[in-house]
Amino acid sequence: MSESDADRSLSTLSPRATATNRAIITEITVTPVAFADPPLLNSVGVHEPFALRAIVVIRTQDGTYGLGETYGDEAHVARLDRAGALLVGADAFNINQVATLVSESLREDSGIGGHGTGGMVTTTSLDDRVLSAFDVACLDIQGKTLGVPVSTLLGGAVRDEVAFSGYLFYKWAGHPGQEPDAWGEALDPSGIVAQARKMVDEYGFTALKLKGGVFEPEIEAATIEALREAFPRMPLRIDPNGVWTVETALKIGRRLEPVLEYLEDPCLSIADNAAVRKEIDLPIATNMCVVSFNDVPPAIAAGAVDVVLSDHHFWGGLRRSQALAGIAETFGLGLSMHSNSHLGISFAAMIQLAAATRNIDYACDTHWPWKPAGDDVIVPGALEIRDGSVKVSTKPGLGIELDEEALARMHRQYLDCGLTKRDDTGYMQSIHADFQLTTPRW
Numbered sequence: 001m002s003e004s005d006a007d008r009s010l011s012t013l014s015p016r017a018t019a020t021n022r023a024i025i026t027e028i029t030v031t032p033v034a035f036a037d038p039p040l041l042n043s044v045g046v047h048e049p050f051a052l053r054a055i056v057v058i059r060t061q062d063g064t065y066g067l068g069e070t071y072g073d074e075a076h077v078a079r080l081d082r083a084g085a086l087l088v089g090a091d092a093f094n095i096n097q098v099a100t101l102v103s104e105s106l107r108e109d110s111g112i113g114g115h116g117t118g119g120m121v122t123t124t125s126l127d128d129r130v131l132s133a134f135d136v137a138c139l140d141i142q143g144k145t146l147g148v149p150v151s152t153l154l155g156g157a158v159r160d161e162v163a164f165s166g167y168l169f170y171k172w173a174g175h176p177g178q179e180p181d182a183w184g185e186a187l188d189p190s191g192i193v194a195q196a197r198k199m200v201d202e203y204g205f206t207a208l209k210l211k212g213g214v215f216e217p218e219i220e221a222a223t224i225e226a227l228r229e230a231f232p233r234m235p236l237r238i239d240p241n242g243v244w245t246v247e248t249a250l251k252i253g254r255r256l257e258p259v260l261e262y263l264e265d266p267c268l269s270i271a272d273n274a275a276v277r278k279e280i281d282l283p284i285a286t287n288m289c290v291v292s293f294n295d296v297p298p299a300i301a302a303g304a305v306d307v308v309l310s311d312h313h314f315w316g317g318l319r320r321s322q323a324l325a326g327i328a329e330t331f332g333l334g335l336s337m338h339s340n341s342h343l344g345i346s347f348a349a350m351i352q353l354a355a356a357t358r359n360i361d362y363a364c365d366t367h368w369p370w371k372p373a374g375d376d377v378i379v380p381g382a383l384e385i386r387d388g389s390v391k392v393s394t395k396p397g398l399g400i401e402l403d404e405e406a407l408a409r410m411h412r413q414y415l416d417c418g419l420t421k422r423d424d425t426g427y428m429q430s431i432h433a434d435f436q437l438t439t440p441r442w
């Protein structure tokens with residue numbers, strides 16, 4: 001975009017933003033990167049050898065930069081590029097203006113593809129999904145410019161550390177044709193208990209979540225019971241990603257009622273989860289049937305959900321996630337956080353958001369332990385899980401710094417790995433040709 005184009009779009013959108021301002025956006029780069037990922041099993045297949053992310057760097061007139069991280073699927077990256085081009089000239093302090101320009105860039109968009117979740121969550125808001133990384137990067141710039149952490153911009157930190165849960169996955173020992181990874185195989189209850197022990201020993205988690213939807217529900221219920229025996233006081237959750245029928249969810253839900261902290265997405269639809277909730281005395285959590293603001297009224301009316309697992313990557317960034325927190329507070333819903341495979345920028349953003357959100361009631365999800373320690377685009381050492389929690393940074397912005405050399409190396413890794421979108425199903429079918437995506441499955 002030429003400078004005069006940028007001036008024109010600014011003056012039609014916000015005359016005030018034309019004032020000379022240190023936070024006028026001068027450059028935006030969007031860089032897809034890849035990092036090694038173990039063969040984690042889920043309802044749609046298995047994680048491929050590399051997970052993809054896109055890194056958004058926004059630079060302003062005075063040389064400040066802000067960081068955002070989001071999905072690395074090709075279609076999403078193309079949208080980020082288009083939105084980024086429109087944002088040059090905008091004011092990083094005016095996120096409403098940024099949001100308007102992002103929506104503008106999506107006006108002719110078919111909305112097809114680029115969900116970034118391997119087909120698991122496909123009904124999120126396109127505008128919110130694309131806005132998210134820009135919102136985070138702008139808040140990082142605002143914080144750095146004012147010398148305050150992002151949590152201060154979000155109303156102020158209400159906690160100085162954020163608790164996370166240990167995220168357990170059934171998994172193969174290693175990717176086919178490769179050496180076993182450090183976590184080893186976990187394909188039955190004892191394998192998951194061993195994995196949980198390693199996670200708790202290394203990170204001190206004080207809550208555990210099992211990714212289900214992989215094996216017969218009876219086996220997964222037995223896995224939760226084995227965890228309960230091994231960790232008598234640990235809050236436990238299971239998430240079959242909506243592949244159970246109402247009947248199965250009732251059967252397993254009743255069996256696990258005395259053991260679980262909550263049951264996550266037993267079924268896919270609001271109606272089915274509401275039918276389950278009416279019959280069992282167990283909170284239902286979701287990151288699948290309430291994934292945009294449009295889903296909130298019908299879910300509340302149906303009584304389908306007790307806990308919303310927010311995710312700033314598809315709820316429109318940190319400020320929009322705070323709007324969701326307000327709705328949860330008003331309607332008495334619990335609140336926690338969902339996660340997909342991610343790097344340090346996303347983690348730092350989740351921590352700043354959780355720090356400033358009064359009603360985060362549960363330990364949040366994170367894939368952090370599954371990421372190779374040396375694979376990140378930020379300068380190491382800023383984020384560490386100890387005793388199950390991460391200290392909230394009080395440094396300006398997100399409290400992290402970009403490692404330019406690592407960004408270039410991980411972009412090279414992206415180009416070399418040959419993946420262009422997350423495709424757990426295609427990868428599973430390349431190994432087990434008979435794998436079928438059926439929902440509900442049991």
Ligand SMILES: O=C([O-])[C@@H](O)[C@@H](O)[C@H](O)[C@@H](O)C(=O)[O-]
Pocket residue numbers: 040041042117120121211239241287338339340341
């Ligand atoms: O990484 C995975 O396989 C998980 O299933 C991931 O996609 C999410 O954490 C998942 O969407 C969830 O429902 O929690």
Ligand SMILES: [Mg+2]
Pocket residue numbers: 239241264265286287288338
């Ligand atoms: Mg889930």
